[in-house]
Amino acid sequence: MIDLEAERKEILRYYRRLLRHAKPFLKDNDAKIIKKAFNTSLEAHRDMRRKSGEPYILHPLAVAQIAVEEIGLGTTSIVAALLHDVVEDTDLEVSDIEREFGPSVAKIIEGLTKISGVFDYGTSQQAENFRKMLLTLSDDVRVILIKLADRLHNMRTLGSMPRHKQLKIASETMYLYAPLAHRLGLYTIKSELEDLYLKYTDTDTYKEISRKVQQTRSARNKFIKDFINPIEEELGKYGFTFNIKGRPKSIYSILKKIKKQNITFDEIYDLFAVRIILDVPLENEKAACWQVYSIITDFYQPNPDRLRDWVNTPKANGYESLHTTVMSKSGQWVEVQIRTRRMDEIAERGYAAHWKYKTEGGGSAEGLEQWINKVRDMLENNTANALEFMDEFRKNLFVEEVFVFTPKGELIILPDKSTALDFAFEIHSQIGLHCLGAKVNQKLVPLSYKLKNGDQVEILTSQKQKPNEEWLQYVVTSRARTRIKDALREERKNKTEQGKAMLDARLDYLGVVDNQQNMNRLQAFFNVATLQDLYYRVATGHIDIKNIKEVIFTATSDKSVSMLDLNTFDREVQKIRGVNSDMLVIGETTSNWDYRMSKCCNPIPGDDVFGFQTEDDGIEIHRTNCKRAVELMSNYGNRIIKTKWTEQKELAFLVGIRIKGTDRVGLVNDLTKVISTSLKVNMRSITIDSNDGIFEGNIMVFVNDTSHLDKLIQRMSKVNGILTVERFD
Structure with missing residues (x-):
């Protein structure tokens, strides 16, 4: 039985808490408007409940x-x-909202409603949805910020959703919302979204790292206390008003580091950062930050390679801070972040704080304004389909930057890994299209040269120069890619027309009629997919016009192409690997779906998996923590099918195990004994490299399922001299 009175009290408690936080900035009539909005919403959602059962x-x-x-x-x-x-x-309706609450609110609501509106048939619904959301950036960035708040709450309450919905929503979050939060400077929200994504897609890893972070907490707190004691005293002597806090790394970033650097949890040296927040007037900010840096480095030795100065050149999302990594007395590296209260608020709250300081005449949100203008530019000039667009968008706008200069010393900010060719297109499309090469710091470099911070770049052009297909491999910016593709399309169109004219003249000469049947014969003879391709190849000389002879049109050409049916091929591979159709429950039943194991992550029984419906109606099985999972689940949510393993045991699956250890005589012998005798596991291959007394090896073995694999890993870890044992894809 639902206790309505208790629910009413809970709703009021939430509402009062909201008003308490809003109070500091409420003006004349604001409280009344908020109350009216609350009552309207309460009435509108009166009989609705969320999946968890609580009032909507x-x-x-x-x-x-x-x-x-x-x-x-x-x-x-x-x-x-x-x-x-x-x-x-x-x-x-939106018109009702406008009448009651004014045009600003109505416009934001319209933007938010648009995001979950209709979709173009044939494009991925989700990507189209994302694209619409980004279009609303042009109107009012608050639409995106409220959408982020909405997504954050949905992720916090994801536990009550069914498994396949959890995977879809979590992957979508990782694909678009977390990078968007990062780009808008909302680091705290970004970190929480990433952690929640991990919690639902790779629960075991999430729990394991959380446990280890908890275990090390008290030791960490004592360490931080000892570390900051001398700094606090010294800052007090200099009369600084300040606040110091230790901040542990997010679980997701710890995992990312473990994977990227191929290390264990215990080897991560900067599990936390110490943040020093100063209270100083705007005009003294830079000097104060550097003075504190000098105080810290009096006590602790800094690592010169790890100094990051975002006080003089803020990141494009407005982030300002001075980061240094120093060696503590106990031999551990510690990251120290030095910033002012204004910088800290901008780092925590991103865009909204920028706005506040901008309107108060403080710092400037220029970097962010530029970014939003860039997004608008991308949206207006992009002709690609929604999926390509999302790809471009993520590549271009969610990356670190490189700062370079024109010959006259003007600063140009480009995405990281940009090349000389990207720089050329950034200056002007025509300069890009005719770019021959570049001079970087007075030295000649090719178009593909990757720019570094501080490079001074001069572009060399020639009217004879034209883009070619290869150029697409040299560029990373959306602007350059779009312009190159347009130029290539135009060039191809001209070539196609030229090829058609050449072919028409040849057919005339041979006295052959230009009809569908004859064109089909030509396509079959030269094995080209379309007529446009045929014309293009004629124009570029890939097909020699002299090779087009009467015999093609008269003899019945026996040019049949035999291709092994790919599905049959996959089924054969599966037979060898030992998967059969009774082993997986796909969808709601064990119906005989035609499925195959994906090559990108090689799932084995016991892995957390999902099914993905491919274009040819077969099902591809992936692990939920597979590299491609995020993209598939966020872009094609409607083609995801929940899948789980049944209780089949006696089959063998190939899996890779990576080992690290200290080299000693007889170690390989001990390892192979564990593998083949104690667990009756067959080994397919083993490669071991030894260097300076440390060895690394990859072993391919056949196991029945994940618990079989876990047992094997546990036993291998116990072999004397083995440091780490882990599965790899």
Whole structure:
């Protein structure tokens, strides 16, 4: 039985908490407007409940709370957050909202409703959805910020959703929302979204790292206390007003480091950062940060390669801070971040804080304004389909930057890994299209030269120069790619017309009629897919016009192409690997779906898996923590099929195990004994490299399922001299 009175009290508690956080910036009539929005939302969602069973109104209240407390938005955003689902879920229209709450709120609600609107058939629904969301950036960035708050609350309450929904929502979050939060400078939200993604897609790893972080907490706190003691005393002597806090790394970033550097949890030296926040007036900020840096390095030796100065050149999302990594007395590296209160608020709250300081005449949100203008530019000039667009968007706007200069000393900011050719297109499309090469710091370099911070770049051009297909491999910016593709398309169109004219003349000469049947014969003879291809190849000389002879049109050409049916081929491979159709439950039943194991992550029984419906109607089975999973689940959510293993045991699956250890005589012998005798596992191959007394090896073995694999890994870890044993894809 639902206790309605207890629910009513809970709703009011949430509402009062929201007002308490909003109070500092409420003006004349604001409290009344918020109350009106709350009542409208309460009434509209009166009979609705969330999947968890709680009243629906708690969701808009939570989104408004995140908007105020964690992003720092104001009254208009609170009202919009409270009403964000009203138009979509109830009979109220945008016009009703405009009449009651004014044009600003209505415009934000319209933007939010658009995001979950109709889709073009044939494009991936999800990508189209994302594209629409980004289009709303042009109108009002608050749309995206409220959407982020909405997504954060959905991720926090994902536990009540069914498994396949969890995977889809988590992957979508990782694909677009976490990078977007990063780009808008909302680091805290970005980190939480990444951690929640990991919690639902790779639960075991998440729990394991959480446990280890918890275990090391008290030792870490003592360490931080000892580390900051002398610094606090010294800062006090210099009369600084400051605040120091230790901040552990997020679980996702710890995992990323473990994978990237191929190390264990215990080898990560900077599990936390110490942050020093200063209270100083705007005009003294830079000097104060450097003075504190000098105080810290009096006590601890800095690592010169790890100094990052974002105080003089802020990141494009407005992030300002001075980072250094120093050696503590106990021989551990510690990252220290030095910043002012203003910088800290911008780092935590991103765009909204920028806005606040900008309007107060403090710092400037120029970097971010430029970024949003760049997004607009991309949206207006992009002709690609939604999926390609998303790809370009992520590549271009969610990366670190490289700072370079023109010959006259003007600063140009490009995405990391940009080349001389990207730089040329950034200056002007025509310069890009006719770019021959470049001079970087007075030295000649090729088009593919990757720019480094501080390079001074001069572009060399020639009217004779034209883009070719290879150029697409040299560029990373969306602008350059779009311009090159347009030029190649134009060039191809001209060549195609030229080829058609050449072919028509040849057919005339041979006295052959230009009809469908004859064209089909030509395509079959030269094995080309389309007529356009045929014309193009004639024009470029890939098909010699003299080789087009009468015999092609008269003899019945016996040029049949035999191809092994790919599905049959996959089934043969599966037979060898030992997967059969009774082993997986795909969808709701064990119906005989035609499926194959994906090559990118080689799932084995016991792995957490999902099915993906491919174009040819077969099902591809992937591990949920596979590299491609995020992209598949976020872009093609409607083609994801929940899948789990049944209780079949006696089959062997090939899996890779990577080992590291200290080299000693007889070690390989001990290892192979564990593998072949104690667990009756067959080994397919073993490669071991030894260097300076440390060895690394890869072993391919056949196992039945993940628990069989875990047992094997446990036993191998116990062999004397083995340091780490882990599975690899």
